[in-house]
Amino acid sequence: MKLDSSVSAVITGGASGLGAATARRLAAHGVRVALFDVNEEQGEALAAELGGVFCKVDVTDDASVDQGFEKARAAIGQERILVNCAGIGGSAKTAGRDKKDGTTNHYPIDQFNRIVQINLVGSFRCSAKAAKGMLSLDPLEHGERGVMINTASVAAQDGQIGQTAYSASKAALVGMTLPMARDLMSEGIRVNTIMPGIFETPLLARLPENVKQSLSASVPFPKRLGSPDEFAQLAETMIVNGYFNGESVRLDGAIRMAPR
Template identity: 70%
Template sequence: MELKGLAAVVTGGASGLGEATARLLAANGVTVAIFDLNRAAGEAVAAAIGGTFCAVDVTDDASVDAGFAAARAAQGQERILVNCAGTGNAIKTAARSRKDGTIRHFPLADFDRIIQINLVGTFRCIAKSAAGMLALDPMADGERGVIVNTASAAAQDGQAGQAAYSASKGGIVSLTLPVARDLMDDGIRVNAILPGIFNTPLMNAAPDPVKDSLAASIPFPKRFGDPAEYASLVLEMCRNSYFNGEHVRLDGAIRMAPR
């Protein structure tokens, strides 16, 4: 796929993996709309790359519809969608309190929240973006568009406390092939990336000893991933027209321990 002159939407584009992706796409001639809840950060990134910011909650149908309408009015129908919006929590399925011995289970509202943001929110954006792409004429190579989703290494080896997060990211891995098959006759490709431990705002908030220990657990290179490395793989998945229906780990060969 030739990227120059195309339009893209990047969810979660105000920071971390999404910001790096938005910046790299823009540097390669793509006009980018950023979907995010952080207006100040999102508007700053959009201004820096000559793009558009749309305040979007991926768990809300009307919000996503309004975001796509605003993005398309500003830059035309997107041919590229990158889903980076997501969050996590750390709660055991059931546990006994070390303080008083009381037993509690995973609050189901907290489980549902992660599924709604990471999995349902991702699919909501996929479905709405793909419907828009179907209205486009195919390009010279027969493609109408490409979708890249963000899963996680935790989809395959989630740690203790990651039941909701791993389930949400495992769902993204599992939907990759069937969605690619749903859209194959219309020239829309679908892939997923499974990042390991990356240098994002969430990880930067951890204490230095925790970050040092995590970095040491990565086989090679012994450091956190750089968001620019994630963005580079997104770019390759967009450019390489034979990349379809695939999920790829990007993790320095780490395999997560139980805790």
């Protein structure tokens, strides 16, 4: 797919981090972008910078997502590109003991459900609604109508202690990539997934410098955190390379996460 002003894109979690980097890279090619996010201040500022549109969207809420797509399509037209970057983390053991008093506990079920609802169900919700909209588009070269990219994590394969919910949600994104691509193949819609490693995102930016240095040292090569624009570069490649379909790709500097 050629990236220019004839193409529009929706990026969930687009107000910061990986989503913002992807929005900037697409907009640099002239693509009209819509940012879905709950952070209104950051989202509005970035949309103004890029000449796009911000839509305050909670990906766990069906009506909110519908309203977001309605607003986006009214402003920039039916999207041919969807990049799902909205997601959260969280850590707790499946079950354990309190180190102070020895009392036992288990992973809070509501926390587990929230992570799955945002990371997995939210991504599927946006993908299904975007794909339905793409069906109305005229096909481009080789019958292509659109492309969708989900954001998983290396935790989909190397989940660490406490990452049961997070890893499950990300592994499920990897698991649905190929069947979703097969669902949509006759309509000319491609589906891929990126599994980033340790990236310089707002979440990691808040960590102490010594912790970030330790994380950087754990990457085989290059020994640094990933840049959000490197994620965006891979997303761009998945979009413009029409033979890229049904794939889940690690982007991690060859890291394999240790148990803790």
